[in-house]
Amino acid sequence: MQKVQEEILVDLESERRVLSGMLNSEEARIEAYDSIKEEDFYHPLHRTVFSLICQLYKRDVKPTFAELLKESQNLNLFRNQQDISELAYIAEHFIEGENITYWLGRVKDRSRLRKFESFLRRYHQKIRENQQSVPELLMEAEEELTNLTALENDEQVDTPAGLASLGYEEVERRYLRFKEINELNKGILPLDGLPTGFDSLNNVTLGYKPGDLIILGAQTGHGKTAFALHTAKAVTIEHKENLLYLNTEMSRVQIALRWGSILSQVEHEKLRSGDLTSGEFSKVLQGYSHLSSSGFYSYPCPNLTPDKIISIARKFRAQYNIKMLILDYVGRMEKMTANYAEWQILEQIVKTQKMLAQNLGIAVMCLVQLNEDGTLQGARRMKNECDLMLKMVPVTNEEIEQNEKLRKFRDVNYRLIVDKNRDGKSGIDIMIHFDKTRQILRDAKLV
């Protein structure tokens, strides 16, 4: 009887397969790290091995069998032959990374079944004790059972009281902050999220917040990458947070040269040709020293797919605690399904990015290409998904002559149209200056 029960509730082979997959494939490590918990394993040794692999993974150390033995020596674990044999068995019997979701599903299902069994035992005991009224007992059981069946471990239902308390705390925090701004900061709003790199955009958005999806559209040759790197500079160099930059069309050298220009304010063309004065050369060196100590992680990847982005983002979230991801740019990504229309593909990609931002608690910025007339293919659907939609468009001399508002700025040559802003005002324009020769952006200066 005991044996039959164990076979139903425990699946040690699946546990071993998950662990061996994690030892042998990075894909499996990323998937498992994100979707399973130590307590989902039944066998205590498997729990320890899982925890060790996760610790090594977070330190970006490949968890080989030898590495596990080293860790276990340091922590005085697995000191008997039986444990070492089990560990060796796991290491020797690997599965391919792509099968990991199947085995993870099996381990998670058994874990839920064990929780269900424990639930039944507890309520059986409560019935026998007969200390609660029947409606009370049933209500309590129903709530617990709902959590067990419908929800994943990291999801939760907000009770009315919980939501009210959350709302009150949030308003109180904002109220106190507003008072502080008026009293101490002379009206300058402190940010809720990461800096945007523009004071005027900071005021409108209060920064890029965890879970936000930001879409920036611009025409070819009108500063998409410059905007992305400007954001990266504000986040990683000025704000000292970590960020992952995925570029689908530029090489490592091209990205590195762009940084040289942005950080030294020396013309990009001069860096490319090498025609620099010694003073400029020294400025460039100084600029790179800032990059060297920043949290900017770049991953040039010409054949990027939505699945690959999820996998890379999870890895960098776990290992480098990134607060933001920039995807430069969506149009160059590999198509998932050949018979989908362009807008359908873009919509799918954008949806994936929104889920990624929410699941990992990071801000995600996607760069998209505008049509020649300034419109965006599939714009309405993209707009539905994102929290902030910006369009970066050039301002012509004619426009400046005709528009009084534009004439208030000394050097405006581009504007950011805030097409959607979930948390604040939209439909407004932010005047900026884009120095193409140096790849630098900033707020336009008032006359």
Added chain:
Amino acid sequence: MTMIINLKNQAGKWYTELARMIDAMQIKGRLKPEEAHCLLDIIDLVVVQKDLEFLRLLEEFTQREGNPETHEIEEIVKATLISTNLKQSESKEQVTEVIGELIRERTRILDNQQEDNDGYLV
């Protein structure tokens, strides 16, 4: 119960056996923890990362090991290996260079010794 099919080749089996042996020797006190760590790093380098250059260096080192004349050099090589983090590629490159020089020095001493012995016999 489902059985897992062993998909790993024989090298994988040797790797785990070797690692277990090193671990067991450390538990029994026949290896110091830092020696065991160094050996575990070496087998990861050679078997998992397939670093053949490093393997050749170690082979070269072990081929003429054990001569009292060069005992000191061999102890320096071992101490250098133990104190280096072989998982860091920069440290590994540096140590490879240092050990290469030490082995060349040992070869020179052993060759001179051989010449002296040959001269004596003539």
